[in-house]
Amino acid sequence: MRVAYNEQMAELANLLGEMAGLAGSAMERATQSLLQADLALSEQVITEYDRISELSATAEERAFALLALQAPVATDLRSVVSGIQIVADIDRMGALALHVAKIARRxxxxxxxxxxVNGYFAEMGRIAVALGAAAQEVLVSRDPERAARLRDEDEAMDDLHRHLFxxxxxxxxxxxxxxxxDITLLGRFYERFADHAVEVGRRVIFLVTGKLPSDSDDEYGIASAPR
Amino acid sequence: MRVAYNEQMAELANLLGEMAGLAGSAMERATQSLLQADLALSEQVITEYDRISELSATAEERAFALLALQAPVATDLRSVVSGIQIVADIDRMGALALHVAKIARRxxxxxxxxxxVNGYFAEMGRIAVALGAAAQEVLVSRDPERAARLRDEDEAMDDLHRHLFxxxxxxxxxxxxxxxxDITLLGRFYERFADHAVEVGRRVIFLVTGKLPSDSDDEYGIASAPR
Known part of the structure; x- marks a missing residue:
């Protein structure tokens, strides 16, 4: 049982990492398509979102199968259920990249x-892609300290978002x-992408330590809009 | 075991229903505070969000405890894990009501x-509150047909959102x-609130039938923004 669990859990972690990687590339391309009005890139992001969706469904199914067949307990149980929660965050990151691409296409x-404002979006895109890569990294390494740093990196996004307003x-x-x-919506999409990456980090901290750090809600980004 | 499971699962379902009820009232008050520039109501929504957050943490803890202690299988397992996913959606509905209240306060x-545009927001608020109530209802009744109808009701929200643009x-x-x-952000908050209610319905359909209906992504609302 234990061997099977470990194997299947490793597969699930890899799948989540792959999804985070795809969401990061999608946001990278979406940002390029936005900055360069590149229709082919927009279309590519839109088409490739289906792949993220498919992987989400696969990852959820595998996690449910793992729960049903291996009946994990304690830390193992926490890992699988956290994995299911993480699927939703990464899927959403992919959807937000899709939304950016759709505005560029429209x-x-x-x-x-x-x-x-090009410079703002170039930089927000850069941070989003870095956060996507960091999320991918912590999904594989499960390093809670690295995971906690995602939150600090998100602060740069919040600052940019505030300046943009x-x-x-x-x-x-x-x-x-x-x-x-358009810019209001786009700013929101980048900010939410970053929030979901932070949330992945938070979930990784939980699955390793059993403690959930305080909420990564986007309060700051909104509360800081100009008066 | 079975009796304990049933009891704890009923408690979890009630807790989720209570949360959906609170998210609905929060959106109702947030809409009033927006339409009437009523500071006291904004403050109330902002203060009361803490309660939704607390209940989210409690619901998640209980669901994890249920998994750990009762080791449910098959349909029961699906119910508990779906419950954990639903927590995230309802918590987000509360956060979106909070964002509306914060803009009104600002x-x-x-x-x-x-x-x-008052009329648009009065109507979007009405639909959001109705969807919150419907989500609460299906969490308790677990009626998949009623749950599926949430999606139709969300179409009215998408229409309003498009007209607003x-x-x-x-x-x-x-x-x-x-x-x-402000109006762009507010429109987005109402639309996302409705999307999350639809997602709750989708999860209820899954926990009852084992089949997840196709995605309730907010594509339509965005794709339909004017050219």
Whole structure:
């Protein structure tokens, strides 16, 4: 039983890592498609989301099978159930990359972003991809200290998100309401992507230590929007 | 064992139902605070979110204890694990009501909404509250047909969300970018609240039938934003 459990749990962890890797690449491509108005890249992200969806279903099925057949207890049980929770977070990361790509596609051949905010999205994209890679890493290493650092890295995202709002709200904004609406949604998508990566880290801390760190809710990003 | 399982599972279902009820009331009050610029109501929603958070932690702990002590199999196992997944959705519904209340508080004593969009938010609030109540109902009844209908009810939310975007994007919009940014975020919060209620329904269908209906991703709401 123990050998079978270990084997199946390792497979599940690898599957989750693979999903996090795909979500990270999706966000990388989505950001490129946004910055360069690259329709082929948008389409690729949109098509490839199906793969993340499929892997989510597979990962959930395997986790349920593992619970049913191996009846794990204690730490093992925690690992499997946390795995099921993590599937939902990574699937959502993929969906958020998909949403970015869809906005880029909808405005094609126009650029969604006025040039003055390109830098924000290049940087938010960079942080999102780094957080995706970090989530993938901790899913495999199960290093709780590394997992805890995802939260610090997310702070840079929150800062950017706050600054982005102040640019939008500035009286000097001259790109109109439609662009502002797109940018508001896009900013939210990047911020939520990062929050879900932090949540993966939190779940990894729980499955290793049995203690769940306090909530990684996106309160800060929202509360910090300009007055 | 069986008696203990049934008792503990009923407690868990009640707890989830209670949480859904609280999330629904929170959205009801948040909507009132938004429409009436009522600071006391905003504050109440913000304070009471802690209660939803606490219940989330309690529900998760109980579900883990149930798995560990009763080692349920087959349908019972599915019920408990689905319960853990549902906790995350309801907690998020509470957080989204909290975000609405925070925007209302941030703009107080001003109204967030120009009068011409009040009707949209009154109606989105009504649908959100109804979906919260329906989620609570199916958590207790476990009626898969009722659960499936949540999705149809969510379509009205998607329609409103789409219309709201067309109002924002209209050249006649004369309330400026700051109001448009708030309204974009608010629209998204209501839409996501509804999506999570649909997801609760989907999970109930799974725990009863063993089959997970296709995804309730918010694709429609986003894809349908104006071109």
């Amino acid at each position: 405005r094609h051949p126009n650029h969604v972003l006025p040039e003055e 102040s640019v939008l709200m500035d009286r000097e904004w001259k790109h109109g309401v439609a662009a502002a609406v | 703009r107080h004593p001003n109204h967030v909404l120009p009068e011409e 067309s109002v924002l994007m209209d050249r006649e919009w004369k309330h400026g970018v700051a109001a448009a940014v």
